Amino acid sequence: MKKKTLVPLIVFLLGICLVSFIVYKTDTHEREQRHITAQLNAATYGERIKNEITDGIEITNALGQILISENGEIHQFDTIAGNLMSDSIESVQLAPDGIVTDIYPTAGNKAGKIDLIHDKDRGKISCYARDNHTIITQGPFELKQGGYGIAVRNPVYLKDKNEQEYFWGFTIVILRVPDIFSDSIHALSDFGYEYRILKTETPWSDTYKVVYQSDGQIDHPVSYAFTIGDENWKFEVTPKSGWRNNILIVVTSGIFLAIILFLSILTRVWLVAKENKNKFQILAHTDSLTGIYNRYGFDGLAEKMISKNPQTHFVAALLDIDDFKFINDIYGHSYGDRALKSLADSMKAFFPSDALLGRNGGDEFGILLPNCTFKEVTEQMQQFTKLPKTFSYMGKGQQIYISLGYAEYPTFASSYSQLMHCADAALYEIKLHGKKWMYGLQGRASVRCP
Template identity: 75%
Template sequence: MKKKTLVPFIVFLLGICLISFIVYKTNAHEEEQKHTTAQLNATTYGERIKNEITNGMEITDVLKQILISEDGELNQFDTVAKNIMSDSIESIQLAPNGVVTDIYPAEGNEAGKIDLLHNKDRQEISCYARDNHTLITQCPFELKQGGYGLAVRNPVYLKDDNGQEYFWGFTIVILRVPDIFSDSISALSDFGYEYKLSKTVAPWDNTYEVVYQSDGSIIHPVSYDFTIGEENWKFEVMPEGGWQNTAFIALTSGFFASIVLLLSGLTRVWLVSKENKNKFQILAHIDSLTNIYNRYGFNELAEKMISENPKAHFIAAFLDIDDFKLINDIYGHAYGDKALKSLADSMKAFFPSDALLGRNGGDEFCILLQNNACEAAAKQLQQFTRIPKTFSCNGQEHPFYISLGYAEYPDFASNCLQLMRCADAALYEVKLHGKNGCMAYKEGLQSRVRKQLGFALKDISEHLPGAFIIYKADKKEDELFYANHEFLHMTGYKDMEELFRLTKRSFRNLIREDERQQIEASIWEQIDNGNENDYIHFHLRKADGSYLSVLDHGRIVENQQYGRVFYVMFMDWKDMHIHYSDKFSYNDKFSKRTAGNITN
């Protein structure tokens, strides 16, 4: 009861902490997104504002080029000015020797005719422009017509008869602010941003003055800096509602608070379900009798360990109890279980903690040793095989013995499944040689391995009326499992060991090379189309390298141990023509699955 009260309380406290963290992270993420978007807008529209101001300034360059080309004369100033005038320009001016003499339009701008080099408000910056050959701007200042202006003064230099450069004066344009960049600030306002445009007071001064800004306050804005001439500009942007979304924070907090309360109320159910889930997971992976991995759990972990360390060496061992059936028959199944448990306990006590131990089923057990080779593991496995093993019955200890076979990865196998088969083959060899022993896998044992294909294979296959093989049904990695005596006799292979060696255990190596691709494609095409009872005609490789024209009849069968396997019967094509040519035409009957016009 205490746990059921304490845990919900802990869940509630952790939930509150989690809510705070989530809200903080969510708000930080949203704020970061807002900063990113705002920075993108500041850069985009800041660059546009720069281009719009620069385009306005280019009018002074036009006038400057005319003056240079006309040796300082501009006879039709009003006409030229009128042609280059725009709505965002207040006036266009000429100032020979720094004195404004010509203004377009003249009406309303008479007060603009001043001596720039001696005017107290304009003298310093105008002299700087003259002496440093640089365009300068000065703003903001109120226009008599209303609004604010931005003055652009571009110094002009000509050459005298001696080729000496001299200061002619200024070409000037007065730009209306914010008309010159109204499109950009209108777009930002529509997007919900506050903004501020500033520039340095003078090229030699790092102090910024505001050129134009929106009505709202600017707090921790993002900015885009750019340069016009020798003056630095700054365009600052921030969302109208600020960086934080208060409504979103409140909504998120309320939502997660509801979840925390719900989780606290359901904690008891969660604890029960968690307990049951753990039990089911244990049942799914652990053998309940021996408390080591069952076949499913062992295979899953073994495949994972090997796949994650493909270059490491592993030893897989299969072992079982000799004459285990006698223990069950004499002492009963309860004492058979005791023997199984005793064997599992001895495995746990003997092998290192990183060894993978499992019960494969019945009295069969399996072991996977990491970073081990056969030579190093041989002594250890032999020692474990010789250790006395007993189970208790009626106060007495009764001995029992085991047989063990083992194999090494990657020397004898390229994957976990092949490694286990090799270990099983070694175990079977121990059984054939009197049991109670320990043996490593070696080449050739595979041919005598017990094939668990669901029936007494030797008894049936050797009496089948025809040649017969079994191989793995895999488009990329087929593997020969078995061939009966009739097949070996027909193809001239001395035994299965020779068959496996010459074909590298692959069915496709039995097909004549020039037919191989076509025959394999035909087989799988017909299987994929659901045709399970048709025939294939091809040339089968014999032991001496010659080829025999055969007809095969195959079927895919699902096998518990090996997955999908092919059962295939073979018939000599020539013999069938000789014996059955009078009864019916094979060309008609088998043309459906004959792969091309293959001749004998």
């Protein structure tokens, strides 16, 4: 896979991993914050619900104090009970010896006059309250007037002449559900929570029974526990929208995915631009026909090599094809191009890999050999000149000849431009005398050119 595709893909995949990590951390943090907030709300409103139930229980305490002060008698019960009533109270009752005798209001509640101690549904828990001196709650149960209620029974104890405590009976209040804690649950619902109120079925049981709950689904709730008498209560809450903030997750994911996608595209654009830049640089410095450097590329690189290594010996050579115009005229320009390419291929095959090769234009070529002297390359230049060079025409190899002149730096030239000038003079000297491979006199003469 090409770099310009692979790198953006890697950037995108790494970005996806980073986005996943960020979303995970964001989701974890948000859930923790929602749990903390829900726990605080559960504790706050759970305590308020407990206080609201306790306010109803205070009615039984008030009646108990009157009974104690009046030695077990309550005069004008309906008046007192009427003053204690509220919208969340269904009825107020007295049960001396555990038998309900007085109920306010009377209308619709006459069936409530029962023997609590011996009743099959109420007897066991009523006896528990009597024997353990504790308030008990029972319910919720359906009220004949409609809705649901919870019975609160508070045992009352008096003292006889010998100061011995004895059980007088119960003061009772029937609390309407959910009216007794409606303020708390309405406020919690407005804050966006589902809720559930539970209590143990009996003081001696660990099984919880739902007293009241909202209509929505309650998933993995947090809870607040409290006690009333010997009974355990729990208040559970969970956000209506769930523990995850889906909107935040979607927005966070969308923003970071857009950023990652943008970075991936930007990376690909940068790599493509860089690749194109490299291609353009290569095209700008390379001769498209022969595949070696063009005049611009050869001059630039050769000058840079010499300027970086001013003490190093270099030999520069210039060569061209003899009678190249004749080849173009006789065989055509396409075959002239073949001759040029064949010569360039010969140069690439013959000279070492560190040699700089270039086509200066037309049929003129340049060679720069580093780390060598004039004398060291003389034989090599002669060998290259004698080397047969051909191009194919009509299935036959056509011979081509070259002229070549060369000069040395820094022995006889102090700069690249002077070096090339000397090599050009040497080439001119060769062509002037018609020598194809004799360099000695001409080459030495060229390096002394001013």
